[in-house]
Amino acid sequence: MTYDIAIVGAGIAGASLAAELAPHARVLLLEAEDMPGRHATGRSAAFWSETYGGPLIQPLTTASAEGLAPFLQPLGSLHIGRVENEGAVDAFLEEFADSDVELHRVDPASLIPGLRADWTLGVMEPSCAYIDVAGVHADCLSRARRGGATLVVDAGLDVATRADGRWTIDTRAGTFAATMLVNAAGAWADVVAERSGARPLGIRAYRRTVAQLRTSPPPPAGLPHIADIAGRFYFKPEAGGRLWLSPHDETPTDPCDAAPEEYDVALAIDRFQGAVDWHVDAVERRWAGLRSFAPDRLPVYGFAEPGFFWCAGQGGFGIQTAPAAAALAAALLLGHDPAVPGVDPARYAPARFAAG
Structure with a gap:
């Protein structure tokens, strides 16, 4: 089977994106660990703050408030x-x-x-609030599964190669095929890029x-x-x-x-x-x-090379921006208008790191 989109990394970035994409595409979610969210997502300080990350992150955070509302409790x-x-x-x-x-x-x-x-x-x-991180992550994984996404754990990426518009993805759990490859590997994002023949961005x-x-x-x-x-x-x-x-x-x-x-x-x-x-x-x-x-401390959402999409560099604000970031990334992947209130997609595009 050839999936439409394979996502490497099932932390909050990959899981929220899979939840957005699953109703519209055949999605494969690959996780290197034996369970999703073991690293950054599972060790969050668990608060939602509109000022955290600065004014260039704030629009993503504010736009995520509605989607996160069931998981927020007042804090200040x-x-x-x-x-x-x-x-x-x-x-x-x-x-x-x-x-x-x-x-x-x-x-x-x-x-x-x-x-x-x-x-x-x-x-x-x-407006600062407690956030139920485990609840948010579990909800994303559940919505992804209900939409038809396939999650495979213990599937660390060894190498991915692209030929004739299709990726062949070799992992510890086997070999998979997909039309598009999404790098949502968090701290391992540059490693995944290198193993996929893509140019690292310095994350x-x-x-x-x-x-x-x-x-x-x-x-x-x-x-x-x-x-x-x-x-x-x-x-x-x-x-x-x-x-x-x-x-x-x-x-x-x-x-x-x-x-x-x-x-x-x-x-x-x-x-x-x-x-x-x-x-x-x-x-x-x-x-x-x-x-x-990333070097400029802004997240990276978008295609850098044919078929290779970045969804990485979220710093410490990946959870609080997850709904808006996933909506933005899903729209870019599906070729839709990425209309997230107050968010300019070009600000987060990998093209800003173009060589030279």
């Missing part, structure tokens, strides 16, 4: 800073001044008990660390997501009175099964305790995930 995000961060606060507000994102200055001490006195600046982003993987803490006092009811405006940490309350904390690290790494470093966990705690007077009673869990970026 409070961006905090010291006096020396006044310029960063002004720049942050200016970046989104022409958008529909609601942002307003607040006194952070009124919202964070135990906040240390030098943290005097605050900007509230009310790099970076490690991000998260730890679950038990604190005294526990996070109060109604505490929003808290983010340092200087990008040095963020934390948010979780079920059972726990706290998720990250040092907002981006450590370059080869594509791998990422593991947290003790130094990064300790750094996160040090920065956290520099912001609040809470005591860390225990680090109950720690993990790391991979984020992958």
